[in-house]
Amino acid sequence: MTVQLKINHLTKKFKDVTALDDINLELHSGEVLGYIGPNGAGKSTTIRSILGILRPSMGSVEIFGMDAFKHASKIHEKLSYVPGDVYLWPNLTGGQTIDLLLKMNNQQHTNKTDKLIKDFGLDITKKNKTYSKGNRQKVALIAAFSTEAEIYIFDEPTSGLDPLNEEVFQNHLLKLKQQGKSILLSSHILSEVEKVADRIAIIKDGQIVETGTLEDMQYLTSTLVEATTKDEPIDLKNLSGVNNLVIEKNHVSFQIDAKNLNSVISYLTTLEIIKLKTTKPTLEQIFLQYYKVSGDK
Amino acid sequence: MLSIFKKTGYLTKTYLLKDWLLLIGTFLSIVFLVLGVATIFPTIYDSESSRIAMIETLKQPAMKAIIGVYHGDNSIGSFFSSVMLHWTAILGIIFAIIIAIKNTRNQEESNLSELLLSKSIGRLALPMASFLELFILFSAIFITNFIGLNLLNIDGLSTESAFLFSISTSLIALLFGTITIFFAQLANSSSGVNIMSYVLFLLSYIVVILGTQAKDNKLLWYSPLGWLSNLSLTDKNYYLPIILMIVSTIILISLSLFLQLHRDINSGLLPSSKGKDHASKLLAGFSSLNFKNQTTSMSIWIIVIFIAGLTYGSIFKDINKIVADNPYLTQIIAAQKNMMITNFSFMILGIFAIISLIPGLIHIYKIKNDETKGYLEIVHSKRVSRTKIFITYTGIGLLDTVLTFISGTLGLYIAQYQSLNNPISLNHFVNASSSFLSIIIFVISLGIILVTFVPKLTNLIWIVLYYGFFVIYFGKLFNMPNWAIDISLFGLINKNWTSPLETTYIITFVISTVILIILSLQKYKKRDLVY
Numbered sequence: 130m131t132v133q134l135k136i137n138h139l140t141k142k143f144k145d146v147t148a149l150d151d152i153n154l155e156l157h158s159g160e161v162l163g164y165i166g167p168n169g170a171g172k173s174t175t176i177r178s179i180l181g182i183l184r185p186s187m188g189s190v191e192i193f194g195m196d197a198f199k200h201a202s203k204i205h206e207k208l209s210y211v212p213g214d215v216y217l218w219p220n221l222t223g224g225q226t227i228d229l230l231l232k233m234n235n236q237q238h239t240n241k242t243d244k245l246i247k248d249f250g251l252d253i254t255k256k257n258k259t260y261s262k263g264n265r266q267k268v269a270l271i272a273a274f275s276t277e278a279e280i281y282i283f284d285e286p287t288s289g290l291d292p293l294n295e296e297v298f299q300n301h302l303l304k305l306k307q308q309g310k311s312i313l314l315s316s317h318i319l320s321e322v323e324k325v326a327d328r329i330a331i332i333k334d335g336q337i338v339e340t341g342t343l344e345d346m347q348y349l350t351s352t353l354v355e356a357t358t359k360d361e362p363i364d365l366k367n368l369s370g371v372n373n374l375v376i377e378k379n380h381v382s383f384q385i386d387a388k389n390l391n392s393v394i395s396y397l398t399t400l401e402i403i404k405l406k407t408t409k410p411t412l413e414q415i416f417l418q419y420y421k422v423s424g425d426k
Numbered sequence: 427m428l429s430i431f432k433k434t435g436y437l438t439k440t441y442l443l444k445d446w447l448l449l450i451g452t453f454l455s456i457v458f459l460v461l462g463v464a465t466i467f468p469t470i471y472d473s474e475s476s477r478i479a480m481i482e483t484l485k486q487p488a489m490k491a492i493i494g495v496y497h498g499d500n501s502i503g504s505f506f507s508s509v510m511l512h513w514t515a516i517l518g519i520i521f522a523i524i525i526a527i528k529n530t531r532n533q534e535e536s537n538l539s540e541l542l543l544s545k546s547i548g549r550l551a552l553p554m555a556s557f558l559e560l561f562i563l564f565s566a567i568f569i570t571n572f573i574g575l576n577l578l579n580i581d582g583l584s585t586e587s588a589f590l591f592s593i594s595t596s597l598i599a600l601l602f603g604t605i606t607i608f609f610a611q612l613a614n615s616s617s618g619v620n621i622m623s624y625v626l627f628l629l630s631y632i633v634v635i636l637g638t639q640a641k642d643n644k645l646l647w648y649s650p651l652g653w654l655s656n657l658s659l660t661d662k663n664y665y666l667p668i669i670l671m672i673v674s675t676i677i678l679i680s681l682s683l684f685l686q687l688h689r690d691i692n693s694g695l696l697p698s699s700k701g702k703d704h705a706s707k708l709l710a711g712f713s714s715l716n717f718k719n720q721t722t723s724m725s726i727w728i729i730v731i732f733i734a735g736l737t738y739g740s741i742f743k744d745i746n747k748i749v750a751d752n753p754y755l756t757q758i759i760a761a762q763k764n765m766m767i768t769n770f771s772f773m774i775l776g777i778f779a780i781i782s783l784i785p786g787l788i789h790i791y792k793i794k795n796d797e798t799k800g801y802l803e804i805v806h807s808k809r810v811s812r813t814k815i816f817i818t819y820t821g822i823g824l825l826d827t828v829l830t831f832i833s834g835t836l837g838l839y840i841a842q843y844q845s846l847n848n849p850i851s852l853n854h855f856v857n858a859s860s861s862f863l864s865i866i867i868f869v870i871s872l873g874i875i876l877v878t879f880v881p882k883l884t885n886l887i888w889i890v891l892y893y894g895f896f897v898i899y900f901g902k903l904f905n906m907p908n909w910a911i912d913i914s915l916f917g918l919i920n921k922n923w924t925s926p927l928e929t930t931y932i933i934t935f936v937i938s939t940v941i942l943i944i945l946s947l948q949k950y951k952k953r954d955l956v957y
Contacts, residue, residue, distance in 0.1 A: 177956070180806050180807050181806070182803070182806045182954070182955045182956070183954045183955070183956065184952065184953070184954055201806070201811070201812070202808075202809045202810060202811035202812075202814075203809070205806075205807055205808050205809045205810075206809045208807060209807070210804065210807030211804075212800070212803045212804055212807075214800055215800075215804070216799055216800030216801050216803070217801065217804075218715070218719065218801055219535070219615060220615065220719065221705075221715075222701035222702055222703065224701070224702065224703035224704050224705070225701075225702055225704065225705040225709060226705075227705075228704055228705030228709070229705050229709055229711070229715055230804065230808065232705065232709075232710055232711050233711055233712055233805065233808035233809065233810050234808050234809050235809065238704065253703050254700070254701040254702070254703045255701055256701050258535075258615075258692070269804060282807070
């Protein structure tokens with residue numbers, strides 16, 4: 130797995146506001162990196178720095194070993210991007226726009242393009258200004274997927290799509306992954322990220338607060354445990370790592386950090402377990418937890 | 427019935443607050459111009475003898491074509507109203523068109539109208555509030571000008587004349603603003619509304635040019651701008667033009683309201699062509715896309731200015747005729763005959779130079795505006811380099827301006843060649859236009875510097891254009907000092923066919939242009955692309 134994109138200590142300031150604060154991130158070939166964070170956290174600023182639209186205040190972005198700002202147009206020969214808000218020249222049709230976007234990368238309308246148009250079900254003879262948000266997104270997605278590239282960047286690509294088209298999007302994304310392409314997916318739809326992402330980076334207030342696989346994160350965050358034991362587990366409250374403990378006679382529910390799970394289960398075993406259910410946190414729960422925790426700071 | 431107008435008052439108030447800077451700017455530029463000139467004129471032309479020569483010039487066909495028909499006597503009041511009538515009206519019309527587009531189709535294109543219509547707001551509140559905004563603005567201008575002119579107590583400008591001057595210049599602006607609201611119902615996009623409004627404006631002007639050359643004033647009735655001349659200010663003081671302006675404004679706003687009810691938001695009533703499913707071979711990339719987007723407006727500007735050139739050129743023979751008809755005048759003017767023709771043509775070329783800067787600068791400023799609208803974000807992710815983006819916008823803008831200017835000059839040349847017995851040689855025209863071109867490209871490079879280095883201040887360039895117009899129009903009338911004329915750039919043009927601009931100036935302008943453009947490109951390559 131080679132590193133296709135590397136962000137080194139990237140800081141971006143707009144006058145007095147620090148939009149990105151010492152960001153480090155890597156994107157490998159054949160992986161999908163989910164990039165999540167609330168509105169205004171710095172997702173789009175990161176992507177714009179990757180695209181060379183913004184000039185880093187400090188640090189650098191390297192793609193294929195080249196500086197993203199200095200060699201932008203060279204890098205973009207092998208990069209494909211779908212913006213979060215797709216604005217297209219109102220007087221062109223969808224078909225013209227797709228062809229034009231391909232031509233800008235010296236590529237052509239191929240059978241693959243036709244297949245994508247069919248898959249997404251887009252009427253390409255309509256003018257861009259008549260399209261809804263979702264349809265404009267389809268135009269950008271079709272152009273992006275039919276572009277031969279090494280890195281694909283999607284900024285909230287499915288926010289205007291219906292569930293059927295969301296699935297079409299995910300299928301094409303997985304195909305790219307199988308071909309060994311690198312994909313950066315910024316999204317609010319966490320179930321989608323959970324489904325397709327190999328690794329996840331969480332950004333908050335311009336800082337990356339966590340990077341890792343979903344399993345890593347689940348390990349770091351607490352697991353919900355529900356158990357019924359023969360004897361009442363009165364000593365649970367003394368064990369470290371136990372939170373939100375509710376004991377109703379011999380039925381108990383609590384949250385436990387993954388690293389303490391073993392000792393707690395051992396204790397429960399001594400009481401004879403009748404029923405045990407552990408639930409891994411969803412990405413959404415992890416996400417909310419990070420935000421609440423850092424929000425309390 | 428009233429529900430379709432619901433919240434019109436509230437919306438009008440919002441528009442007034444939202445656009446306050448533009449509205450105050452409009453108000454002040456018009457009021458200062460009218461009252462300022464009315465204050466200064468009597469001091470420059472304090473005696474009748476000092477006025478007579480100038481008034482005789484204004485009565486010549488060439489000048490009539492620019493300022494309209496001279497009415498009244500040699501009093502300062504007649505002199506003032508004849509000189510200022512067209513200028514005040516034109517300024518008002520341009521502002522009215524800008525304001526009217528802003529709150530109609532521009533607002534629809536940014537989806538703001540949709541948001542507004544989702545509120546408890548009447549369907550017709552939107553166009554009605556746009557109209558009321560203009561109505562309130564121009565009423566304020568009318569009242570201020572009227573009171574001001576009366577207080578200044580100008581000799582020869584009766585209260586009635588001052589009233590007619592103030593109300594007609596405001597009403598004509600309101601009328602063109604209403605025409606713009608009307609076009610907003612028809613055109614397919616805001617740029618379509620823009621083109622239609624300005625083309626109609628220029629066509630009205632062309633009719634005035636022709637109308638002022640005719641023996642009677644019949645032709646002038648066919649152009650709203652011609653109605654101004656038909657007021658016969660300070661002489662007969664006719665009211666019919668005022669009534670025509672009011673009636674046509676009422677008809678047009680009613681039609682607009684009716685059409686607004688029968689169209690969808692963000693679409694016009696004119697049919698749009700069926701879309702193509704593929705990009706043609708010609709649409710091959712970023713540059714060709716920009717060129718394609720610009721072709722319609724570019725062709726329209728080129729054609730309209732060519733017609734204007736032809737029209738002005740055809741007046742050249744009348745300059746000769748007047749001289750021939752009147753033996754007394756012949757004696758005085760014969761010596762100056764060629765002088766008058768050259769003076770006139772330099773004036774027209776100057777006006778063409780400034781007009782042709784408009785489409786070019788608008789295109790160059792799209793490097794900022796398209797970015798703000800988000801069209802460029804996806805382009806930046808392609809292998810289109812910043813250099814290419816920069817060269818595309820500036821190159822097409824420059825081309826647009828240069829072609830427009832050459833087209834106007836060509837029209838002027840052809841028409842005078844047809845109408846004069848001893849036409850001015852092509853050589854002379856090439857000489858003069860290359861001088862103007864060096865100034866034009868320099869102004870373009872100033873625009874480029876603004877948009878790359880201080881994009882917030884891009885509008886400053888319009889002051890350069892406005893001041894240039896002002897100097898060409900009024901430089902002589904106001905006895906402006908030489909330095910004030912020279913800094914307008916266009917004032918550097920010496921009214922001499924063989925050397926309109928010294929070669930050293932031309933070379934300086936060209937070299938500065940190249941340097942400024944290179945500097946801008948370097949900056950554009952390095953800056954953040956967020957405005």
